[in-house]
């Protein structure tokens with residue numbers, strides 16, 4: 509059983525209203541922390557966008573208190589992976605705090621403002637009553653978020669176990685245009701924590717009040733970004749408190765990613781991450797630095813749709829391959845898929861739809877998918893490896909060289925069909941009258957005839973093997989060795 513920790517430290521909030529700079533979009537909510545927001549250049553970003561109800565931020569956490577007045581109308585029906593029901597209410601407080609930082613309503617005269625205050629929240633409960641979550645459950649929740657149209661997934665949870673399935677899930681999310689943002693953790697260490705440390709994740713550390721990485725924040729090149737923590741946010745029961753720790757920093761970045769998504773529907777996750785990275789201000793201890801929401805919005809711009817097709821699955825008969833376009837489902841582009849079977853340079857379309865079941869007719873070929881949509885340039889994925897094909901011998905092995913003691917004979921392996929073949933050649937010394945029941949004298953592609961071979965014939969036996977089996981073929985014998 510693999511567990512992860514929650515890292516939100518809730519503290520009693522002492523109201524500290526920063527001197528507000530005049531800004532058209534600055535929220536008027538009484539507990540808004542302009543200093544934190546200004547550190548990541550949000551007020552200027554809000555002049556461009558405050559998000560969109562189409563942009564849903566999945567909060568993979570302890571659930572969310574949907575009845576909180578500052579989250580009113582923002583919370584979708586989610587799913588509770590702990591109890592297996594559709595009531596993802598929060599009995600812990602961690603998820604509600606995270607949700608408020610990402611998307612608490614602004615300009616409603618209540619409490620604080622979230623980063624993407626026009627966005628919506630999809631609560632996915634994975635954190636049990638003891639404050640731990642299973643990584644497999646987190647993977648289920650992220651898959652659910654992708655399948656239900658989320659634009660961003662916030663995971664303010666971390667654990668040291670490198671779970672392969674969780675990583676696959678995050679890679680899949682990214683291929684589907686969904687940004688996964690995760691907390692680096694609060695151990696003050698360089699030890700990698702997951703899912704933050706997966707390369708496909710946008711990992712977030714926390715900056716201390718005076719600037720610079722917070723002492724408790726995990727660090728290292730695996731931590732991509734850092735932002736201030738201790739943002740005023742929603743608490744269960746309707747109150748407000750400070751959401752500190754890397755758990756509090758993470759939804760600040762998730763909210764910014766949601767603003768970028770709202771502004772640039774067609775951007776791939778790589779384009780979004782690159783815009784954040786290129787505009788970040790360096791912070792010692794993390795890879796890219798402090799996020800600048802406004803500069804990132806500018807750097808990203810509004811890219812036109814461009815497919816980045818990728819395939820998932822094993823290229824093997826009976827297996828299913830799934831295609832991803834790289835574009836978020838909420839962009840509402842309806843791609844057409846053409847599955848192609850390729851032999852050398854020539855490809856033929858053999859299927860449509862986003863998934864393809866590999867058939868026996870695909871053996872020995874590579875598969876690829878071509879994705880097209882009106883107004884979007886058609887793009888083709890990389891090819892799969894060759895679909896395994898059984899071994900077959902086309903021409904038998906041969907022996908080159910003079911049949912003389914002391915001469916080196918070379919074996920030719922003959923020609924074979926079949927995929928991923930490995931060969932093992934064996935030299936056989938035949939009896940005087942027949943090669944039947946000969947003696948194995950050596951392995952390898954070359955053999956130096958010995959005095960003991962004199963008067964005998966040699967032949968080479970080649971066995972070709974792949975996953976589907978092995979086949980043996982035998983050369984004609986040499987002349988008698990002199």
Ligand SMILES: [Ca+2]
Nearest residue numbers: 588591593595
């Ligand atoms: Ca429940």
Ligand SMILES: [Ca+2]
Nearest residue numbers: 537613618620
């Ligand atoms: Ca508010």
